[in-house]
Amino acid sequence: MIKKITIVGGTHGNELIGPNLIRKLEQNGSFEQSTIPVDYLLANIEAHKAVRRFMDSDLNRSFTDEILDGDDDSIYEHRRAREINQLLGPKTNNDRFIIDLHSTTSNMGMTLIIKEQAAFNLQAASYVQQHMPNVKIILSDRDNQLSRTLNSLSDYAVTVEVGPLPNGVLRHDQFADTESVIRHLVDFAQMSVNERSRILPTTTEVYTVTDRVFYPRNDDGQLSAMVHSSLQDSDFEELKPGMPVFQNMDGTVTPYQGEAGYPIFINEAAYYYENTAFMMTRRTTVVPGS
Amino acid sequence: MIKKITIVGGTHGNELIGPNLIRKLEQNGSFEQSTIPVDYLLANIEAHKAVRRFMDSDLNRSFTDEILDGDDDSIYEHRRAREINQLLGPKTNNDRFIIDLHSTTSNMGMTLIIKEQAAFNLQAASYVQQHMPNVKIILSDRDNQLSRTLNSLSDYAVTVEVGPLPNGVLRHDQFADTESVIRHLVDFAQMSVNERSRILPTTTEVYTVTDRVFYPRNDDGQLSAMVHSSLQDSDFEELKPGMPVFQNMDGTVTPYQGEAGYPIFINEAAYYYENTAFMMTRRTTVVPGS
Numbered sequence: 001m002i003k004k005i006t007i008v009g010g011t012h013g014n015e016l017i018g019p020n021l022i023r024k025l026e027q028n029g030s031f032e033q034s035t036i037p038v039d040y041l042l043a044n045i046e047a048h049k050a051v052r053r054f055m056d057s058d059l060n061r062s063f064t065d066e067i068l069d070g071d072d073d074s075i076y077e078h079r080r081a082r083e084i085n086q087l088l089g090p091k092t093n094n095d096r097f098i099i100d101l102h103s104t105t106s107n108m109g110m111t112l113i114i115k116e117q118a119a120f121n122l123q124a125a126s127y128v129q130q131h132m133p134n135v136k137i138i139l140s141d142r143d144n145q146l147s148r149t150l151n152s153l154s155d156y157a158v159t160v161e162v163g164p165l166p167n168g169v170l171r172h173d174q175f176a177d178t179e180s181v182i183r184h185l186v187d188f189a190q191m192s193v194n195e196r197s198r199i200l201p202t203t204t205e206v207y208t209v210t211d212r213v214f215y216p217r218n219d220d221g222q223l224s225a226m227v228h229s230s231l232q233d234s235d236f237e238e239l240k241p242g243m244p245v246f247q248n249m250d251g252t253v254t255p256y257q258g259e260a261g262y263p264i265f266i267n268e269a270a271y272y273y274e275n276t277a278f279m280m281t282r283r284t285t286v287v288p289g290s
Numbered sequence: 291m292i293k294k295i296t297i298v299g300g301t302h303g304n305e306l307i308g309p310n311l312i313r314k315l316e317q318n319g320s321f322e323q324s325t326i327p328v329d330y331l332l333a334n335i336e337a338h339k340a341v342r343r344f345m346d347s348d349l350n351r352s353f354t355d356e357i358l359d360g361d362d363d364s365i366y367e368h369r370r371a372r373e374i375n376q377l378l379g380p381k382t383n384n385d386r387f388i389i390d391l392h393s394t395t396s397n398m399g400m401t402l403i404i405k406e407q408a409a410f411n412l413q414a415a416s417y418v419q420q421h422m423p424n425v426k427i428i429l430s431d432r433d434n435q436l437s438r439t440l441n442s443l444s445d446y447a448v449t450v451e452v453g454p455l456p457n458g459v460l461r462h463d464q465f466a467d468t469e470s471v472i473r474h475l476v477d478f479a480q481m482s483v484n485e486r487s488r489i490l491p492t493t494t495e496v497y498t499v500t501d502r503v504f505y506p507r508n509d510d511g512q513l514s515a516m517v518h519s520s521l522q523d524s525d526f527e528e529l530k531p532g533m534p535v536f537q538n539m540d541g542t543v544t545p546y547q548g549e550a551g552y553p554i555f556i557n558e559a560a561y562y563y564e565n566t567a568f569m570m571t572r573r574t575t576v577v578p579g580s
Binding site for chain 2: 020023024027028051052105164165166167168169170171172173175176222223226227228229232247249250267269270272
């Protein structure tokens with residue numbers, strides 16, 4: 001079913017691990033012996049040169065049918081999304097495993113974001129977790145046809161998020177961890193179905209997004225609070241009602257008022273634009289072998 | 291001698307602590323009782339809006355005589371430097387204490403960068419260090435007339451650097467520490483000379499920059515190495531010859547070959563443009579009261 005593997009870097013141009021890692025893997029001929037051909041894609045070429053998240057619009061929000069079928073050439077990322085759709089897609093052509101490399105300023109460690117369309121994704125992520133026990137798995141139920149992300153170009157896709165990493169910076173430790181994740185994913189993709197079922201764990205913990213929590217702002221649109229120091233860096237640690245979430249500029253503290261759960265993407269730089277302070281998830285146990 | 295105090299935020303538009311902190315201090319009327327008037331300046335207004343370090347050129351490299359005396363209007367930061375020179379300068383008019391708020395992606399903790407032109411700067415920094423023992427002091431001998439930075443507009447100036455902080459992000463803990471530094475600096479500026487000499491320590495440790503270490507690059511200009519994981523986050527820890535500094539993409543490790551010293555600004559995002567992996571300093575003991 002999976003005939004090709006594509007490792008994607010630079011979907012966001014200021015996240016440096018992906019572009020430098022695919023360059024290294026390609027130069028060193030790392031996967032030339034793979035039974036499934038592996039190729040590489042530098043996704044947002046212009047934003048990577050400029051060390052910016054994007055030039056005109058977020059590439060990872062540009063893979064909608066409207067944009068892919070459109071012909072407006074004024075936005076660089078929309079042109080580039082159509083090019084990438086030609087290279088890796090179309091969305092209905094599910095013969096490619098896409099590994100999209102990202103980083104986050106949040107303290108999320110190594111996180112794999114997968115789609116539940118294909119059991120393969122959860123199995124592959126569980127296999128990585130067997131070898132790297134600190135890896136977290138986030139399960140997304142977004143339908144490819146409704147999704148705007150690059151990895152909506154195939155049912156078989158894993159998004160790798162590593163943090164905390166400032167934008168515009170390479171870290172050796174996280175670079176090496178990301179390389180290990182890729183090796184395990186490629187190894188798993190090459191296994192037979194029998195081999196997979198023999199080694200997979202019976203259950204795996206996954207997180208699913210339930211909510212977003214937004215920054216408070218003044219009437220003039222300025223931030224009137226920041227993430228409280230006790231929540232900062234506490235990704236994947238349980239947040240319960242009454243615990244501090246915001247330190248307000250007027251000196252008061254805002255407690256959490258939603259349902260208990262596990263926050264992620266706490267204080268991610270890119271989410272200031274979307275006014276998101278963090279997302280909430282619930283944790284469940286699933287069976288990757290089913 | 292010091293008739294005014296100006297607290298500057300947003301000299302680099304993607305460093306968020308300064309702009310948000312001066313907005314908070316102004317809104318809360320924090321220094322309205324100060325015997326020396328305190329005012330605030332958002333330095334790079336356009337870059338702060340765009341959450342970029344700069345629009346056309348680095349504002350903190352734009353305070354040269356050539357630019358300040360020039361009339362080329364094509365570069366936003368050069369126009370803005372001339373405006374700020376009108377507001378805070380000119381360079382020869384030393385009646386203002388400038389506190390310029392920055393952040394760094396390096397693990398430098400709280401660092402004050404001061405100029406040795408005025409004994410006041412070292413005394414003020416030592417006073418802060420008495421109250422916040424983890425604060426480090428970097429002494430710069432750059433002559434105002436040769437300096438390109440905003441704080442070259444007065445002999446009385448302290449640059450506050452706090453890290454590690456990703457660009458485009460606010461952290462509560464570092465925000466609060468920066469506010470404490472400002473309060474101590476303003477307190478000290480208001481003291482009489484007698485009062486100062488009574489409380490100052492007899493000696494203080496300072497770091498002075500001796501060298502820069504550059505990233506290795508391929509023939510095509512791409513990074514061929516990253517800061518080694520054992521050097522990462524080791525700002526102000528002694529680096530000796532033979533210790534690893536770079537992890538090369540070909541798998542080899544480059545050891546340090548210079549003189550022993552104390553690295554700073556290790557893996558700072560903004561210094562990739564200048565190809566600087568880190569700077570080296572030597573540590574000396576000086577007498578702040580002299």
